[in-house]
Amino acid sequence: MTAAPRNRLLRTQIPGPNSVLAHRRTAAAVSAGVGIGLPVYVTRAGGGVLVDVDGNQLIDFGSGIAVTTVGNAAPRVVAAVADQAANFTHTCFMVTPYEGYVAVCEQLNTLTPGGHEKRSMLCNSGAEAVENAIKIARYATGRPAVVTFDHAYHGRTNLALALTAKARPYKDGFGPFAGEVYRAPMAYPLRWPGGAQACAEQAFAAFVDLVESQVGASRTAAVMVEPIQGEGGFIVPAVGWLRRVAEWCRKHGILLIADEIQTGFCRTGDWFAAEHEQVVPDLVATAKGIAGGLPLAAVTGRAEVMDAVSPGGLGGTYGGNPIACAAALAAIETMIDEDLCGRARQVERLFRPRLEDLRRRYGVIGEVRGRGAMLAVELVTGADDLTPNPMLTAAVNARCHRAGLVTLTCGTYGNVFRFLPPLDAPDTVLEEGLGIFEAALHGAQAR
Numbered sequence: 001m002t003a004a005p006r007n008r009l010l011r012t013q014i015p016g017p018n019s020v021l022a023h024r025r026t027a028a029a030v031s032a033g034v035g036i037g038l039p040v041y042v043t044r045a046g047g048g049v050l051v052d053v054d055g056n057q058l059i060d061f062g063s064g065i066a067v068t069t070v071g072n073a074a075p076r077v078v079a080a081v082a083d084q085a086a087n088f089t090h091t092c093f094m095v096t097p098y099e100g101y102v103a104v105c106e107q108l109n110t111l112t113p114g115g116h117e118k119r120s121m122l123c124n125s126g127a128e129a130v131e132n133a134i135k136i137a138r139y140a141t142g143r144p145a146v147v148t149f150d151h152a153y154h155g156r157t158n159l160a161l162a163l164t165a166k167a168r169p170y171k172d173g174f175g176p177f178a179g180e181v182y183r184a185p186m187a188y189p190l191r192w193p194g195g196a197q198a199c200a201e202q203a204f205a206a207f208v209d210l211v212e213s214q215v216g217a218s219r220t221a222a223v224m225v226e227p228i229q230g231e232g233g234f235i236v237p238a239v240g241w242l243r244r245v246a247e248w249c250r251k252h253g254i255l256l257i258a259d260e261i262q263t264g265f266c267r268t269g270d271w272f273a274a275e276h277e278q279v280v281p282d283l284v285a286t287a288k289g290i291a292g293g294l295p296l297a298a299v300t301g302r303a304e305v306m307d308a309v310s311p312g313g314l315g316g317t318y319g320g321n322p323i324a325c326a327a328a329l330a331a332i333e334t335m336i337d338e339d340l341c342g343r344a345r346q347v348e349r350l351f352r353p354r355l356e357d358l359r360r361r362y363g364v365i366g367e368v369r370g371r372g373a374m375l376a377v378e379l380v381t382g383a384d385d386l387t388p389n390p391m392l393t394a395a396v397n398a399r400c401h402r403a404g405l406v407t408l409t410c411g412t413y414g415n416v417f418r419f420l421p422p423l424d425a426p427d428t429v430l431e432e433g434l435g436i437f438e439a440a441l442h443g444a445q446a447r
């Protein structure tokens with residue numbers, strides 16, 4: 001086994017001829033409904049570099065959507081997975097349990113915000129964690145309604161889609177969706193009609209008004225919120241808004257569910273993004289960065305809430321698979337030993353000044369935002385015109401891809417570049433990637 005190389009190298013056009021051939025097989029074999037951002041076919045990855053079937057080495061600013069925080073082949077994860085696979089791959093925790101599952105729950109109960117007594121349950125994907133958090137909240141409170149926000153993304157299963165905001169491509173044509181889901185405005189400072197200064201207060205007031213006038217606080221089981229929105233555009237809510245929502249929920253017996261699926265596990269410079277505003281959610285949904293690339297997800301929450309559910313009410317055949325649990329324990333150990341929260345803050349110190357500089361030099365960056373190694377720029381039409389600019393975003397993205405930089409876009413209006421580098425990437429790789437992004441922005445603008 002050899003580690004992936006630590007530099008960019010282009011041997012062919014991107015995508016190269018072997019990737020083009022592989023992509024023909026995809027078109028013939030894989031549902032067209034599975035969209036692909038950049039069709040280069042990967043053979044090896046790590047240290048912020050992806051190697052493809054043509055021998056190209058691309059820089060990775062996406063981490064497979066915030067998953068490979070510890071790297072794509074972190075040594076401890078690789079060893080733990082191999083060991084566990086050789087011992088046993090599955091028994092089903094609900095049939096004959098094993099200690100890896102318990103150890104992951106113990107870690108989650110310790111690492112998530114708040115010193116109260118907690119319990120966890122494990123499942124396979126973020127959407128499943130979201131669904132389970134809502135099941136638990138409804139069961140524990142005996143209430144039906146759930147409130148979510150504009151620009152929210154909570155996954156692609158039916159209830160998760162009911163919570164997700166964006167129509168295309170996620171919801172259009174896939175309904176009808178689960179009921180008793182209500183949507184409040186998001187405290188989105190850049191686009192708040194009353195201005196960024198008034199955003200926290202007015203968005204909080206609008207939230208309270210929605211719950212009181214359209215839902216009923218005493219019918220509301222939970223509020224589901226991403227402490228920093230992911231897919232919706234890396235929207236960092238106005239400071240103070242989340243705390244006020246959390247306090248109001250507590251007063252009314254409404255459970256606050258933090259969807260930390262994208263923000264969790266060191267990504268934002270803390271273990272969880274809710275910590276930044278000292279918010280303690282009642283339930284936390286996790287996935288993505290939890291297990292170094294293996295499929296695992298969890299719900300962690302107040303013991304009395306999590307234990308309210310009757311035995312057999314939660315579970316699933318694969319939930320907390322032993323290999324995924326071994327990977328999670330190794331990933332968490334890596335995050336602690338290598339201080340990856342500190343590394344995420346370093347990444348912000350490297351990226352933010354460069355992105356702010358671009359904002360000053362080019363009139364098309366409406367805002368630089370995010371936290372830690374979860375950063376974004378929102379592209380607009382001009383310095384005095386905040387109209388979203390998805391065309392420019394797509395053009396810059398295509399240029400980055402051709403130059404061997406894997407970038408991801410997001411946002412309700414498709415005009416946000418998100419930067420999610422793996423935290424095992426050295427500064428040299430990150431700096432080269434930033435240089436490519438700048439050249440792409442420059443080149444796409446000059447046209």
Ligand SMILES: *Cc1c(COP(=O)(O)O)cnc(C)c1O
Binds near residue numbers: 126155260263287
């Ligand atoms: C990715 C994501 C999900 C869904 O996770 P899957 O594992 O794709 O089901 C839910 N919430 C947030 C915030 C996400 O980023």
